[in-house]
Amino acid sequence: MRRRKSGLYRRLAWIFWLTAIAGTGFVWYLADRSVPDRISIIENQQEEFAFPLLWKTTLSSGSTEVALGNESNIPADEITISSSEPFSIFAGEKGSYQVDLKLLGLIKFKDIQVDVVDTQYAVPCGTPIGIYLKSNGIMVIGTGRVTGEDGVETEPAYGRLKSGDYIEAFNGAPLSTKEELIQKVENWEGGQASLTIRREGETMEVALDPVKGSDGQYKLGAWVRDDTQGIGTITYVDPNGNFGALGHGISDSDTGELVEIENGALYTAKIMGVEKGEAGKPGLLSGVIYYGPQSCMGEISSNTEDGIFGKVNQQFKKELSGEPVEIARRQEVKPGPAVIRTTVSGETKDYSVEIQKVDYSATKKNKTMVLKVTDPELLAFTGGIVQGLSGTPILQDGKLVGAVTHVFVQDPTRGYGILAEDMLKYEE
Missing domain, CATH: 2.60.40.420 (Cupredoxins -  blue copper proteins)
Known part of the structure; x- marks a missing residue:
């Protein structure tokens, strides 16, 4: 009987101490986040x-x-x-x-x-923009099989190239486009070739044997890409013409890796339609991008986890409307009423939202805020936050506090945002 009681007391003691440790850890975690x-x-x-x-x-x-x-x-x-x-x-x-x-x-x-x-100012935009990025090197998005002239299938790049690699040179000859790479490979005369690649920031040489295909041309057995494009939203333009957009980086659609860029450009874009968001299915803005010298609106200099950045040109400045507002410092951003500014309906308008949470210690800066769309007009038009609204500026108490970055897949009325200060740091 005593042994049973002793064992019970020990188990209760263990439960007590484990609960105390877990409780202390949870309180510590909450304090750290606040x-x-x-x-x-x-x-x-x-x-x-x-x-x-x-x-x-x-x-x-x-x-x-x-x-x-x-x-x-x-x-x-x-x-x-x-x-x-x-x-x-x-x-x-x-x-x-x-x-x-x-x-x-x-x-x-x-x-x-x-x-x-110093106090910082910028013009909140909310306008759609076409984005074109030229990668720094030719990105490998995957490898595949090649059918040789003898009918045998091989995969020459398997184990040598991997998704996310950047090909910089073929047999020592620098490359800038995927067309140059294809030409070099197709004109190969057989034997082992050397590729200069960049992998996770480190440059290395990779040897492989291009395979002569059934069509008589040599192939590497690798899928590659050297550019990417899409439609996003300009968040702000500061007095010096520096812009920030998206609030998150542009990743390759196949590899999921942030695209390392050589340069990029902004182009005029027009929204043609809206697919409303619903639970389990994010909505989408569809539109067209007008490429060409007369439609170029600026240069992109960096693609980061917290957005894309660069300078707008005089053409963009001529079309820029609105007055500069103060950039809110991070501690000024609070849960409560706010607005987002967007031209999704064809005219620039402010729509009501509620900032539900501000996590100053968020691991991902582009998920510092949680916000909910409360404006009946915007909910009726888009269902909430849709793809293409990334970069939409968020204003509170007359100050630019951040930008919309992601939508909650199961609840399109809610999404994440980034603090404006975390975007402005790239202007330093």
């Missing part, structure tokens, strides 16, 4: 903050340019606060600094990057 990894403060200004922590916390500044203050309002390099007690940060000269957080003054919790900046 405290931003990075904040921005205007140069020579003071701003007030409050972090929803359950424990007494010590904050310390590692620079004289960032001074801390609490109820005493006396600037210091270290202060102690309890729970959600407000405190202030004064920022001096522009730059990036660090504030350290310690729980109970002992346990290292988090480092916060403090960016001291």
Whole structure:
């Protein structure tokens, strides 16, 4: 009987401690997500903050340019606060600094990057744009079999090339287009060939034997692509003509990899129709892109996880309407009412949305916000967020706070957004 009771007590003790550890870990996780990894403060200004922590916390500044203050309002390099007690940060000269957080003054919790900046402005756009990207090298999207002139099937590129590789040269001769590669291979006279490829940022040489096909031409047995195009939305244009669009990067449709680009261009686009979104089936904007010198609207210089960036030209500036607005700093973006600006209906209009969540510590910056479309007119027209609206600017309290990036497949009225500050960092 005693043994049974002893065993029961041990099991209960284990359950208690496991529950306590899990509970502590969950609370720690929630606290970590609610405290931003990075904040921005205007140069020579003071701003007030409050972090929803359950424990007494010590904050310390590692620079004289960032001074801390609490109820005493006396600037210091270290202060102690309890729970959600407000405190202030004064920022001096522009730059990036660090504030350290310690729980109970002992346990290292988090480092916060403090960016001291100027007030930034940009014109929110929301206009559809045609996007053309030229890849930096010829992208391999897969390998396949080749039927030789003897009728035997082989796969010469298997195990040598893989999806996401970029072919830069054939037998030492630089390549810039897939047509150049095809010509080099078709004119091959047999034997082993050498390809210069870039794989995950590393350049290497790969040897393989092109196969003479049943049509008499040599083939590598690889599917390749050297460009990509589509329709997206311009988020903003700043006073210097720099633009940001999409709020997420452009990935290859076959490999899923972010396209490494050599250059790119913006072109005039026109929306021709809308396929409404519904649960389990994202909607889609369909349209046409007008290519040609007169339709070029700017140059794309980078394709990143947080959007595409570059400069618009004079033609785009002539058609640009609207006044510059202030860019909201990350800590200013709050759950609550907001609007998105889009020309999906043929005219530029603001539609009501609700920012439901702001995760300052999100792993993917293009999924920092969760928003829900609440405007009856937009819901009736598109069903919510559809493919092609990526990059649509989000405004709150008259400031540009971010851009729409993704739709929830099972609920097209909801989607993700990126903070404007995280897009503007590429303009630095």
